[in-house]
Amino acid sequence: MTAIMIYTNITTVKDFYILGFPGLLPQYYGPVSALLLLTFLAIVFGNGFILVFVAWQRCLHKPTYLIFCHLALTDIAFGFVTLPKIIARYWWNDMVASFGACFTQMYFVHALGAIHSLILLIMAIDRFIAICIPLRYPVLLTNKIVSIVCVMFWIVTFFRMGVVVCHALTLPYCNSNVIAQCYCDRISIVRLACRKDKYIEDVAFGFAMFSLLFPLSFIVCSYFAIIISVLKLSSSEGRYRTLTTCTPQIVITSLYYIPRCFVYLAYFLGFKFPNADIRITVILLYSLLPAAVNPLIYCFKTKDIKEILIKKLKSTKIGIQRSPTKY
Template sequence: MMTANLTRMKSFIILGFPGLSPQYYGYVSALLFLVYMCIAIGNIFILVFVLYERSLQKPTYLVFCHLALNDLTFGTVTLPKIIAKYWFGDSVIPFNGCIAQMFFVHYLGSAMSFILMVMALDRFIAICVPLRYPALITNNIISVLCGFAWFIPLPLMVAVVLRVLTLPYCKSNVIAQCYCDLISISSQACGEDVKIVELTSLCVAMFCLLLPLAFIIFTYISIIVVILKMSNVTGRKKTLSTCTPQIFITCLFYLPRCFVYLAYTIGFSFSLDIRIMLILLYSLLPSALNPVIYCFKTQDIKKTLMKKLKTSRIGIEVKLSI
């Protein structure tokens, strides 16, 4: 019976924004396409710029590369299908494609959480034990730590996906979301195992989000305490400026999620359109804004970028004068 149910569900339909009038489909698809282009261009630029510029190949900026790769992959996994829905009317996604998208959505979110933890560790050692920073944090060590950040959630998410695949699907095949996620897919399943899968996935999510968050909060509180103890005001501001990009990036990732989870916990309900909009915003906004934060809030990247632009402008003026 389970096999019959599984084979009957051959595809899902992405609902998107249910209250959106068809006359706005073109505008929404254009907006989402613009968001995707910002994500793709911004994060590819960061990857190429840091890897090309030897002066930026330091532990902190290598972490930025891992974040940029995560953001780029997340946007590529989630946005093309919802753009196709509103642009070409293609809202059907194969069952296996939906499961694969669900895996990457949750895996990339979990990996991002652990990468942010590595970034917090980098700033913690740089500010709290600066004399030991060159010995404790090197490019190789950061690469290994980021490798663990990518690997730790992998077996957990594979286990969750395998459990989802065993569920019998006997309800609607409509995904009330802009992309496939665990809640949307499991809500179309039936049987006693659904609750077990949802509980297991909740435990995995809490582990992958709350454990890094607890460490991040501890590190930044420690950093703030150390900064406040500094007697030199100039040194205090300079030290604080070195970790403001990381704080911005971390807040962009965690605060909207915490707001949505807290709202659900206290019983504050959103309409379906608002809920989908909130999830889309906290999923994609950091991916689009992070490259801007890297460029304008990180002194080394900003100075190097301005130097390159100035050199290019001078070169163009010389050629024109000749």
Template sequence: MKYTNITTVTDFKIIGFPGLPPEYYGLVSFILFVVFLAILLGNLFIIVVIISERTLHKSTYLIFFHLAMSDILFGTVTLPKIIARYWWNDMLSSFRACFTQMYFIHSLGAIHSLIFLMMALDRFVAIWFPFKYPTLFTNTVISVACSLCWVFTFIRMMGIVLHASTLPYCDRNTVMQCFCDLVSVTDLGCGSDVAYVKWVAFANAMITLLVPLTFIIVSYFSIIIAVLKMSLKDRHNKVLSTCGPQLFVTCLYYLPRCFIYITNNLGFKFSLDAGVIITMLYSLIPATVNPVIYCFKTMEIKQALMRRFMNRKISTVLKSDCKQNIS
């Protein structure tokens, strides 16, 4: 087939799971809808708790706040369209809508990576330099750092996505994925610049993923080593039980992403369904379980929730007693 250097594609067709039989469309859309609600409600709950509880107005929980915000936005950007694809057979996404979704998906993914990095740095300094921690990790410092992560990432990803949008897209418009990601869409490009655009995106992705991942792994293992040197066994168990799930979710977030990017650039091909399933797992599982791993397993948040529950219970009892005395 002969391609021209002029974009003839006006919209993209989102396939989702290529091998999925039509009789399972309703079930898949329902599962995705439940996942979307879990991401939305779980992370929104964490945001409300952190805002409403003064005892949680600390640097660590400000990082949790930004993590929850990025999870909510990522779920909102990715899931409604694929749910509509299986619920109402709404497969088409306009050229601009597709690239807009791509921009926010990759921006939020990069922001998520930087927030993971800040979280690891926060714990590293708290364990190894406890006396310097209060002066280094103030609320103002963390707020500014997180804000810069958002701003600079949105600016940086604008260039990457605009670079991909300059490719000519001719004749092919079928995206074999559940959303418009850069790898799937640029595979549809034509012309001599496709390989260059892919390598620029690949280099950017590797820097975004591998630099934070390297520091995160080193910091978590150094934290584990520091904890093992402590004398209190109970503290060992608490810190290790917290670091274990965090390290697992972190690896689940980074390693499959690196695998997909590297294999794609090396030309290694595996089944379309396997690629889509891997992408959906590493995209959605961390956002779904982050509220449990990072927040509900945190002692201060559990104590804040218990205090609020007990205060409400005491208030209800007092009101009931007052009513009985009046009557």
């Protein structure tokens, strides 16, 4: 299917058109929108459950679970920012996004991605201190300290991404106003500009690499230090128990960074995907899959949450069995 091309002969584009998957046939619009809706519900309800559960259980009011809550909050926000529009595009053929709405979406997409990366950084710091210098943990990481650091990450990132968006707004937009993507992102929008600005490109690329590589480099170093500390333990049971405490963080971090690093490396090496649909699918997978899967990792891989859930389920089952049967 040939991509729709819509052109304007004015220097300022008033609306953008979200194309989604360029090669998707109309008979698949329904299944794709249903899949995206299920993904949206999984993200919202799964991460919402984590927020409510941690808030409800006072024994989980610890730095580790506070970090989980910030991560869940970024996942929910990202789902709300990206998915409703593309669902509407395939459900009601609503492709139009106003100029302001598209730039607003771009702003939150990149800001939330950067915040997510920084939250993973503080998560790695949490495990590093807990395993490598456990006696200093109660002093170095308290609920107050974690809250201040996470809030600062949100504030500084929103301000920093505002600079990138303001720079992109200075470009003139004309000719094609079709975005071959499922949501408005910086690369898709800037490509539609009438002229290129190397300064904007360099600043945006620098921010993107900082948001990705700075946290990633520290995360890799911290987990190497954790592995070395664990290998020094004399007891095999102690090594296993210690490693299981950071398994959820390692899985969550891997889901977020490995696909992104692959895409950035492929782009750097000049590798091109066979078609736009594959490229868009890969981007959606590494953007949305971790957000949908993270709540399952919290529940099944985190010892405290898993034990509390098992106790609640057992008590509920016993309560049902003991309740009198009425005829």
